[in-house]
Amino acid sequence: MNKTLKISFALKNTYRVNSILYALKQTLLIKMILPSALYGVKGLKIFANILSALWEIISTFLGKAVYLGFIYLIVANGYNGAFTIRELFLHMLLFLTVIGAFLNTNLFNPTKEKYYAVFLMRMDAKQYILINYGYAIVKLIIGFLPFMIMMRSMLDLPVWLSVLLPFSIAGLKLFVAATSLWDYEKRGLVYNENKLGKFLWAFVALMLILAGGLPAVELAVPQLVSTSLFIAFVPLGIIGALKVIRFNEYKEVFKDLFAQTQPFTDRKTQAVRKQSEKYISTDTGITSSRKGFEYLNELFIKRHKALLWSASKKITYVCVVLAVGVMIASYLFPEINGSVNHLILNWLPYFAFIMYFLNRGTGFTQALFVNCDHSLLTYSFYKQPGMILKLFAIRLREIMKINALPAAVIGTGMSLLLFVTGGTDNVLNYAVIIISILCMSAFFSVHYLTIYYLIQPYNAASEIKSGTYQLVRVLTYLVCYYMIRVRMPTIVFGTLTIVFCVMYCIIACILVYRLAPKTFRLRQ
Amino acid sequence: MDNIKFTIEHLSKSFEKKTVLKDVDFTFNKGKIYGLLGRNGAGKTTLFNCLNRDLKADSGSFYIEDNGARREVKAEDIGYVLSTPTVPEFLTGREFLKFFIDINENAIRDKRSIDEYFDYMGIASEDRDKLLKDYSHGMKNKMQMLVNIIARPNILLLDEPLTSLDVVVAEEMKQMLRSLKKECIIIFSTHILDLAIDLCDDIVLLSHGELELVEKSDLDNKDFKDKIIYTLREDDNE
Numbered sequence: 001m002n003k004t005l006k007i008s009f010a011l012k013n014t015y016r017v018n019s020i021l022y023a024l025k026q027t028l029l030i031k032m033i034l035p036s037a038l039y040g041v042k043g044l045k046i047f048a049n050i051l052s053a054l055w056e057i058i059s060t061f062l063g064k065a066v067y068l069g070f071i072y073l074i075v076a077n078g079y080n081g082a083f084t085i086r087e088l089f090l091h092m093l094l095f096l097t098v099i100g101a102f103l104n105t106n107l108f109n110p111t112k113e114k115y116y117a118v119f120l121m122r123m124d125a126k127q128y129i130l131i132n133y134g135y136a137i138v139k140l141i142i143g144f145l146p147f148m149i150m151m152r153s154m155l156d157l158p159v160w161l162s163v164l165l166p167f168s169i170a171g172l173k174l175f176v177a178a179t180s181l182w183d184y185e186k187r188g189l190v191y192n193e194n195k196l197g198k199f200l201w202a203f204v205a206l207m208l209i210l211a212g213g214l215p216a217v218e219l220a221v222p223q224l225v226s227t228s229l230f231i232a233f234v235p236l237g238i239i240g241a242l243k244v245i246r247f248n249e250y251k252e253v254f255k256d257l258f259a260q261t262q263p264f265t266d267r268k269t270q271a272v273r274k275q276s277e278k279y280i281s282t283d284t285g286i287t288s289s290r291k292g293f294e295y296l297n298e299l300f301i302k303r304h305k306a307l308l309w310s311a312s313k314k315i316t317y318v319c320v321v322l323a324v325g326v327m328i329a330s331y332l333f334p335e336i337n338g339s340v341n342h343l344i345l346n347w348l349p350y351f352a353f354i355m356y357f358l359n360r361g362t363g364f365t366q367a368l369f370v371n372c373d374h375s376l377l378t379y380s381f382y383k384q385p386g387m388i389l390k391l392f393a394i395r396l397r398e399i400m401k402i403n404a405l406p407a408a409v410i411g412t413g414m415s416l417l418l419f420v421t422g423g424t425d426n427v428l429n430y431a432v433i434i435i436s437i438l439c440m441s442a443f444f445s446v447h448y449l450t451i452y453y454l455i456q457p458y459n460a461a462s463e464i465k466s467g468t469y470q471l472v473r474v475l476t477y478l479v480c481y482y483m484i485r486v487r488m489p490t491i492v493f494g495t496l497t498i499v500f501c502v503m504y505c506i507i508a509c510i511l512v513y514r515l516a517p518k519t520f521r522l523r524q
Numbered sequence: 525m526d527n528i529k530f531t532i533e534h535l536s537k538s539f540e541k542k543t544v545l546k547d548v549d550f551t552f553n554k555g556k557i558y559g560l561l562g563r564n565g566a567g568k569t570t571l572f573n574c575l576n577r578d579l580k581a582d583s584g585s586f587y588i589e590d591n592g593a594r595r596e597v598k599a600e601d602i603g604y605v606l607s608t609p610t611v612p613e614f615l616t617g618r619e620f621l622k623f624f625i626d627i628n629e630n631a632i633r634d635k636r637s638i639d640e641y642f643d644y645m646g647i648a649s650e651d652r653d654k655l656l657k658d659y660s661h662g663m664k665n666k667m668q669m670l671v672n673i674i675a676r677p678n679i680l681l682l683d684e685p686l687t688s689l690d691v692v693v694a695e696e697m698k699q700m701l702r703s704l705k706k707e708c709i710i711i712f713s714t715h716i717l718d719l720a721i722d723l724c725d726d727i728v729l730l731s732h733g734e735l736e737l738v739e740k741s742d743l744d745n746k747d748f749k750d751k752i753i754y755t756l757r758e759d760d761n762e
Contacts, residue, residue: 371613
């Protein structure tokens with residue numbers, strides 16, 4: 001028992017430590033300093049171990065603090081005082097606890113560590129799983145306990161209840177886990193918390209609506225009822241724990257679970273490939289009368305139309321509906337016109353962030369790699385410098401088209417809104433809005449295609465294997481996020497955006513033309 | 525007839541501290557199939573990747589001698605067939621060939637029709653307009669081989685190409701390689717000693733990061749095999 005605990009800890013820790021070291025190794029600058037034998041370097045290992053231990057502590061406490069704080073913020077500020085804080089808090093906690101008992105079971109979460117331990121290292125399945133599950137439950141109680149007690153006065157809870165609640169939460173989890181085990185024995189169905197059926201999702205949605213929606217219409221579970229339920233969860237938990245301990249078929253359950261989720265990479269890669277193959281249209285009417293790379297590109301775009309265009313089209317429809325909606329609102333409630341007009345003239349930087357979210361760059365380049373380049377890059381004719389650049393230009397045109405559709409609608413919609421909400425003294429504003437938003441979409445198109453060609457982050461198994469690529473993506477996000485805070489007249493920001501985007505596109509294309517013939521390769 | 529030689533000079537490649545290719549120095553001649561043998565991890569794929577410029581070598585060079593005139597190896601000089609065939613799944617066999625022929629128009633000598641190529645490779649007419657994703661492993665392999673030989677590269681690198689094929693396709697491929705060798709240098713990497721001895725004209729060992737020709741002289745196949753195994757085993761003991 002003790003030994004299983006030790007081994008499972010060591011296993012989890014090694015896995016985590018090596019993941020940290022691997023992530024370090026994948027980052028460009030650090031890659032040069034670190035040796036490949038870094039997994040054996042003592043100092044680094046200690047460092048990663050400290051990070052790993054810190055993570056264990058943070059994951060025990062931080063999540064619970066945020067969770068309780070979040071509920072507190074909602075119950076303290078969200079509703080207008082028809083209930084006491086205690087009543088509201090218990091109401092929300094009750095429904096959220098029910099959701100958590102289904103969505104976050106730990107027992108039915110097929111993780112890699114479990115796979116390694118039970119199937120590769122052939123540890124005793126029952127012992128391993130019980131110890132890990134027991135640890136998770138204890139961690140849950142220990143994580144909640146201090147915050148429940150600390151927040152007691154804010155939430156107006158009696159001491160006994162604040163001590164009881166962590167046990168109730170754990171109790172319901174155990175009971176739900178036990179019912180799934182009973183169900184397995186009866187019907188042979190394995191519950192997988194990562195693959196919920198439609199009914200369970202509907203149930204979760206219902207619980208969420210009850211949690212947040214009932215108080216809004218001045219209804220809540222009476223305090224007496226919620227308290228009684230929480231008390232009842234404890235003996236239910238004990239019943240559940242007995243079942244969990246007595247259950248003997250964990251190995252079979254996990255065999256089923258892993259067959260559903262395919263935790264390891266080669267199977268995962270196959271799954272990715274299968275998934276991407278599904279998107280290939282089998283319509284025999286698709287042909288092309290073009291030649292060479294234009295021929296390849298046209299067939300690629302036509303056969304992957306659903307994959308490449310559907311998101312962009314959906315976004316466009318939503319934007320049309322939103323724009324028309326605001327226009328109708330401005331007609332019906334003219335009093336909002338002033339503020340809408342002001343927003344449009346001053347909030348253009350915000351759209352950098354919105355365009356960041358709407359752009360299809362990552363999806364497009366991933367589709368390019370998985371469905372096309374992954375295979376063609378193994379042929380030397382495909383890697384000749386002239387060929388790479390020809391195809392780059394064609395692809396740039398395609399991704400720009402895909403991104404431009406919603407951008408054009410957003411730009412035009414904003415200009416129209418500006419017009420119907422009172423217009424502007426400077427007519428240039430209309431043009432600047434449309435052009436700058438189109439420029440932003442062009443920027444993201446160029447940006448993502450450029451980093452794809454310059455870094456080519458995927459390996460033959462279609463996994464992203466470049467820390468540099470991830471870093472660039474995070475930086476892109478941060479810069480766009482920062483734009484939310486920028487307040488600048490639309491005419492100024494718009495003009496700056498246009499200049500920046502044009503410059504960026506020119507520089508990026510020069511870089512691609514210079515470097516891509518060397519960088520656009522399969523990662524070994 | 526062109527007399528083409530492919531020479532590798534002092535090629536080396538290390539991954540951090542591990543030297544995989546130390547000093548590869550060898551000349552291959554047209555008209556022969558070379559069997560490249562080496563133990564697991566000896567660096568056969570690394571060597572191929574360096575020659576195909578998927579990996580940058582640390583030092584050394586390789587070049588082609590065309591009737592005595594030395595020149596650089598261009599991308600179109602090399603065909604590289606991988607053990608797991610990768611083909612663009614969203615194209616049909618015919619479309620893939622058309623695309624390839626389109627962009628290599630100038631490089632292809634005595635161009636034939638697409639169906640003639642299919643006939644040559646033994647791909648049935650009902651399969652030619654199917655998407656490549658629906659091709660079997662063997663058919664994908666044939667397509668990969670076909671695309672690599674249409675442009676008649678001067679050097680054909682084959683990385684374990686026959687291991688996962690059924691006996692019939694493997695035999696067809698062997699025949700084809702034999703017929704191709706008059707026109708190019710074929711370097712064939714494999715783990716299967718019998719296959720190497722059956723198909724190849726010369727056996728080259730990759731060991732200690734160097735290439736070394738095993739002289740057959742007047743040995744019969746059995747003694748020749750023993751000699752190869754002995755040489756490879758010796759590496760372990762040094």
